[in-house]
Amino acid sequence: xxxxxxxxxxxxxxxxxxxxxxxxxxxxxxxxxxxxxxxxxxxxxxxxxxxxxxxxxxxxxxxxxxxxxxxxxxxxxxxxxxxxxxxxxxxxxxxxxxxxxxxxxxxxxxxxxxxxxxxxxxxxxxxxxxxxxxxxxxxxxxxxxxxxxxxxxxxxxxxxxxxxxxxxxxxxxxxxxxxxxxxxxxxxxxxxxxxxxxxxxxxxxxxxx
Amino acid sequence: xxxxxxxxxxxxxxxxxxxxxxxxxxxxxxxxxxxxxxxxxxxxxxxxxxxxxxxxxxxxxxxxxxxxxxxxxxxxxxxxxxxxxxxxxxxxxxxxxxxxxxxxxxxxxxxxxxxxxxxxxxxxxxxxxxxxxxxxxxxxxxxxxxxxxxxxxxxxxxxxxxxxxxxxxxxxxxxxxxxxxxxxxxxxxxxxxxxxxxxxxxxxxxxxx
Numbered sequence: 098x099x100x101x102x103x104x105x106x107x108x109x110x111x112x113x114x115x116x117x118x119x120x121x122x123x124x125x126x127x128x129x130x131x132x133x134x135x136x137x138x139x140x141x142x143x144x145x146x147x148x149x150x151x152x153x154x155x156x157x158x159x160x161x162x163x164x165x166x167x168x169x170x171x172x173x174x175x176x177x178x179x180x181x182x183x184x185x186x187x188x189x190x191x192x193x194x195x196x197x198x199x200x201x202x203x204x205x206x207x208x209x210x211x212x213x214x215x216x217x218x219x220x221x222x223x224x225x226x227x228x229x230x231x232x233x234x235x236x237x238x239x240x241x242x243x244x245x246x247x248x249x250x251x252x253x254x255x256x257x258x259x260x261x262x263x264x265x266x267x268x269x270x271x272x273x274x275x276x277x278x279x280x281x282x283x284x285x286x287x288x289x290x291x292x293x294x295x296x297x298x299x300x301x302x303x304x305x306x
Numbered sequence: 307x308x309x310x311x312x313x314x315x316x317x318x319x320x321x322x323x324x325x326x327x328x329x330x331x332x333x334x335x336x337x338x339x340x341x342x343x344x345x346x347x348x349x350x351x352x353x354x355x356x357x358x359x360x361x362x363x364x365x366x367x368x369x370x371x372x373x374x375x376x377x378x379x380x381x382x383x384x385x386x387x388x389x390x391x392x393x394x395x396x397x398x399x400x401x402x403x404x405x406x407x408x409x410x411x412x413x414x415x416x417x418x419x420x421x422x423x424x425x426x427x428x429x430x431x432x433x434x435x436x437x438x439x440x441x442x443x444x445x446x447x448x449x450x451x452x453x454x455x456x457x458x459x460x461x462x463x464x465x466x467x468x469x470x471x472x473x474x475x476x477x478x479x480x481x482x483x484x485x486x487x488x489x490x491x492x493x494x495x496x497x498x499x500x501x502x503x504x505x506x507x508x509x510x511x512x513x514x515x
Contacts, residue, residue: 199467214469216425217482218503218510237505241486258408260423260472273426277450294427296446301427 099144099204100224101162102186103177105170106132106150112191114267118305123290129154130286131193131266134279136161139188142200147185149173174233181228188222189215193275193283194261203262208255210247213262214240222262226252272303308353308413309433310371311395312386314379315341315359321400323476327514332499338363339495340402340475343488345370348397351409356394358382383442390437397431398424402484402492403470412471417464419456422471423449431471435461481512 110121111128119127132148136158139146147162151173157163166173174187186204188195203211203224211224220239225231230250234242247254264274266283275283276294291305319330320337328336341357345367348355356371360382366372375382383396395413397404412420412433420433429448434440439459443451456463473483475492484492485503500514 196467214487216473217479218486218505236508238486238503238510258405258468258470260467260469263469263472264425270426277427277447278423294447296427299445301447 099142100184100186100228101145101147102139102142102188102200102204103147103149103174104132104135104139104188104190105173106148106154106190108150108152108154112267115269118269119290126290127283127286128190130282132190133158134193134281134283135188135190135195137281138195138197138200141197142204144186144200144204147177149177170235171233174231174235178228178231178233183228184224184226185228186211186222186224187233189265191266192221192262192264193266193281194264194278196261199257199259199261202257202259206255206257207253209252210250211255211257212240212243212247213257213259215263215265219265221265222257270302273301276303277301308351309393309395309437310354310356311348311351311397311409311413312356312358312383313341313344313348313397313399314382315357315363315399317359317361317363321476324478327478328499335499336492336495337399339491341399342367343402343490343492344397344399344404346490347404347406347409350406351413353395353409353413356386358386379444380442383440383444387437387440387442392437393433393435394437395420395431395433396442398474400475401430401471401473402475402490403473403487405470408466408468408470411466411468415464415466416462418461419459420464420466421449421452421456422466422468424472424474428474430474431466479511482510485512486510 112124115124136146149164151167153165203222206224209226213222215221218238218240220243232246292303293306295302295304321333324333345355358373360376362374412431415433418435422431424430427447427449429452441455501512502515504511504513
């Protein structure tokens with residue numbers, strides 16, 4: 098059976114590292130576009146999406162279970178896991194490049210603990226067989242902290258090697274990855290607000306037209 | 307049979323985007339450390355490494371075939387492929403995170419053309435069955451250019467999804483990935499010249515001690 102996949106989400110004033118190139122309204126629209134791609138992928142992978150949001154949001158797919166908890170990420174996940182008695186996954190809402198294949202690799206791991214690093218030391222996705230035991234330690238060295246914790250528990254561990262799942266979209270240059278590697282809601286949203294790819298001195302960036 | 311793997315290399319004044327944090331001598335030592343990790347991985351994957359270098363370098367593993375061609379990357383690869391009548395791979399010398407599993411996925415693809423994107427639109431690795439036909443188009447939008455070219459040739463294509471192969475080490479923050487995800491020559495070299503991980507405001511960087 099496929100596990101539920103928790104997607105933590107903050108709908109208001111998200112993606113602050115894009116402030117220099119997007120208004121708050123645009124950042125909120127962009128975060129929603131990424132969320133919709135992640136939700137669709139979770140459903141396509143045969144899993145149940147659980148949206149763990151800091152506040153109610155409109156127009157969410159009826160197949161999504163919504164939990165509103167106005168808490169920090171670690172605190173919200175800690176409150177969630179206490180109610181679980183089976184496995185679950187956690188997938189960040191900004192994995193705009195995620196696809197069914199990479200997500201199924203996580204959801205169908207034979208290990209007791211699956212983890213996908215994010216660039217810069219973060220944790221982009223987790224699978225935990227013994228859900229109620231999970232201890233969320235996001236921010237900073239979270240990949241190493243989660244990995245150390247899983248080793249201490251004696252879990253079998255799979256570190257999933259996926260560019261698509263390891264790419265979280267935080268910085269202006271990360272938009273390059275969206276425009277090159279996807280054609281879904283997130284890329285459509287970027288096109289709609291005028292972002293295009295450009296090459297300068299052999300390197301690729303985005304610009305606004 | 308496993309294909310030869312070409313590793314293009316520029317030994318003098320490499321990795322210019324690390325100038326702010328490393329001397330030229332250090333950048334040269336760092337590039338050599340990454341090269342040695344890539345060569346070892348290619349050998350462990352059962353493939354023959356072919357070092358395509360802009361000038362002679364000392365102390366190269368005897369199992370490596372060395373070709374000296376003082377040309378630009380695209381021109382050197384073009385000269386190389388004209389001599390080939392079988393498949394070969396191309397792996398960038400700065401893929402410090404590469405491991406046997408990810409490299410074997412490339413070398414054993416059943417497609418006529420395998421490609422690994424780099425972050426920022428680049429191409430980190432290629433496998434081409436019909437080696438003599440290859441047209442190198444590195445720099446700028448090289449991933450999209452190589453992909454478009456392969457489609458135009460009518461090749462079957464596999465885009466390999468690997469964080470380890472998609473991570474090339476160019477910028478100071480990329481050193482974080484080396485120190486978190488490897489314990490080989492490259493990480494040892496960084497430790498030796500004093501780089502360590504540090505977390506600031508929930509994000510991970512490197513600093514020099």
